[in-house]
Amino acid sequence: MMRTRPLKVALLGCGVVGSEVARIMTTHAEDLAARIGAPVELAGVAVRRPGRVREGIAPELVTTDAAALAARDDIDVVVEVIGGIEPARTLITTAFEHGASVVTANKALLAEDGPALHEAAEKHGVDLYYEAAAAAAIPLVRPLRESLAGDKVNRVLGIVNGTTNFILDRMDSTGAGYSEALDEATALGYAEADPTADVEGFDAAAKAAILAGIAFHTRVRLDDVHREGLTEVTAADIASARRMGCTVKLLAICERAADGRSVTARVHPAMIPLTHPLASVREAYNAVFVEAEAAGRLMFYGPGAGGAPTASAVLGDLVAVCRNKLAGARGPGESAYAQLPVSPMGEVVTRYHISLDVADKPGVLAQCATVFAEHGVSIDTVRQQGIDGPGDGASLVVVTHRASDAALSATVEALRRLDTVRGVASTMRVEGE
């Protein structure tokens, strides 16, 4: 059953993930060969800086000419772990043109240009696999694309960025502010020197686009995903969440509308009840809830980032893609037949937690309540409290019932215009109930 000619793998990128992929390919070569049905050979490694010593990688395999490596006709599979849009996109396209299947961890590229890449793979009769692009080692792409292929997914809700979860967890457990928690995350290596992609929600939004696309059999691009980062979450927000029996998480939420005719995808901070399983996802861990018609509620949990976990997902895909190569077959490609429209954020149905600084005088609550009513937004709870220290101010904390995001944000704008409202201290959505 085992054939002798090895399958040749080109590795593009040899950073945190790439070096782990190379290491496992070397140390677990026999297992991989047994599972694939043929040995796999690392045929080349493209790097940016050739000088560095790379343990376990023969120096003659290392090249700085990624384009030439991706274009070699003897390569069976190209593993792309460079990240970013270019040169990754051109390299992957080159690989397809030369008959190689591609395994990638590149969420930004897939969210930006997934359909074109899928089409190129289809055209050249090769595979494009990307489990590592969703939540590293947590199996999500395969369960959504294959395990739930006979079911109807209605909702994907999860924590898909480890850096921001670490920051929010620290803010929640220590009372620290955002900057302080970010500093700690940076010091511990959980946040990069430039944390923008994580804290502004770009990373989570790319993952939301990928997951929504697979879950709803519809093309969803990064631009379709409403995105808010966590830079404006304050210690006061976290404290306010606590008073409601909630915590704050940066959530990626992909939903099918109640009438089934459209979908939405969004990333933003939200309060969720402490009793919700996602509330207990600590530190840099990730977890994703999937709600499907027949399956019910499933949850997937694990480390959503890091060299080894990401390499695990890449290697799982590598085994699958190699098996397909040997069988002369292809795995499931893009499934976008449903072509559901992606609705804007205004159409999302959610709840708001609104904290207002108001004048401490009679009639303020009645005035505010009128504004909610005028916008068709029903109030769940109101809490009035005096502001600490001198002055005549007070605060009003309102949690609404479910309404469209458009109605909720129009309500907030109208409240802002009231004379008696000195400021909107914060608004945050409430999810997971």
Next chain:
Amino acid sequence: MMRTRPLKVALLGCGVVGSEVARIMTTHAEDLAARIGAPVELAGVAVRRPGRVREGIAPELVTTDAAALAARDDIDVVVEVIGGIEPARTLITTAFEHGASVVTANKALLAEDGPALHEAAEKHGVDLYYEAAAAAAIPLVRPLRESLAGDKVNRVLGIVNGTTNFILDRMDSTGAGYSEALDEATALGYAEADPTADVEGFDAAAKAAILAGIAFHTRVRLDDVHREGLTEVTAADIASARRMGCTVKLLAICERAADGRSVTARVHPAMIPLTHPLASVREAYNAVFVEAEAAGRLMFYGPGAGGAPTASAVLGDLVAVCRNKLAGARGPGESAYAQLPVSPMGEVVTRYHISLDVADKPGVLAQCATVFAEHGVSIDTVRQQGIDGPGDGASLVVVTHRASDAALSATVEALRRLDTVRGVASTMRVEGE
């Protein structure tokens, strides 16, 4: 891309699961066709009692002759949801011989005779898929077999039986005894009239055999799985667990030995810390931890039983198997190349919680401690307490450090023989730390 000739599916069994499979095939026919690339047609349904009206199933499709249906040469896929060893085994083999791929939810049969079935599928060039046999809709077979195909799984630890988890959850939350909780489970439909397969651990043991086999690329049969049910778990055990900051769960545990040269698989009640994520799995839910070298700790959670969740898994497999049929390919077959020996329970390394009824006099603790030392078992904690009411008895509760199960059970036997030990009230393993 879509071909017109439909793929023909024969459904063997039309109970709780089968009727859901038929319902979804009918109501979601267009989605299934789009995902597969060809329509699927229900070509026959084998039932035991032909008289019952089956909503949505054309009466002319219903037959009591399952053997003839499985032997039809025009059938592409046979879905077996009858359960049990025979006639399921013969029917599946017949299907293979006539060129059909098989999707089954039959854990008992796979744990008993998986290797022979895999060989038969291989011989006839067809697929054998069985995601629903592990934990219904919770994807476990596919993640272990495919997502983690490039990783090394060291441990699978989980709650894989909903009935027993419901019973233990009730005992924990209400203080009820086993019989009382079982009665409640029966009344609510969580336990069958004859609950033996669940409460004696046979169902969980079959799942452990299936999961261990896939995780360790080794044949593991039901007989290889050490099995203890929960019929002897008492309210006192649960209370004792509480005092230790633990709860009691019926766990399936599949482990690779520390030296990597053998594996073990077992099902038994165990105390786990309340802080462990499995401790918060309530009611009839299932959850499984998977620990892999590169991926780290993953958890999969969801409804592990029920008609719709099981049908979801069956249909996911049906889509995959149909895609393979269209591509003229086969999915991954059995992977048992590692051929690791399955060690007996005595070699498992675990911890014991031992509750002894002892004479209330000086020197008893010293006597007992000597027995532990003689067996090379180190004590973690000891708690002595007087027994309520009249008499001169007392109780001694010991929690050990890790030792082989053989040494631990020999220690318990030796304690039982001490004059000062009136009885061993209970022993339970402690896991998840």
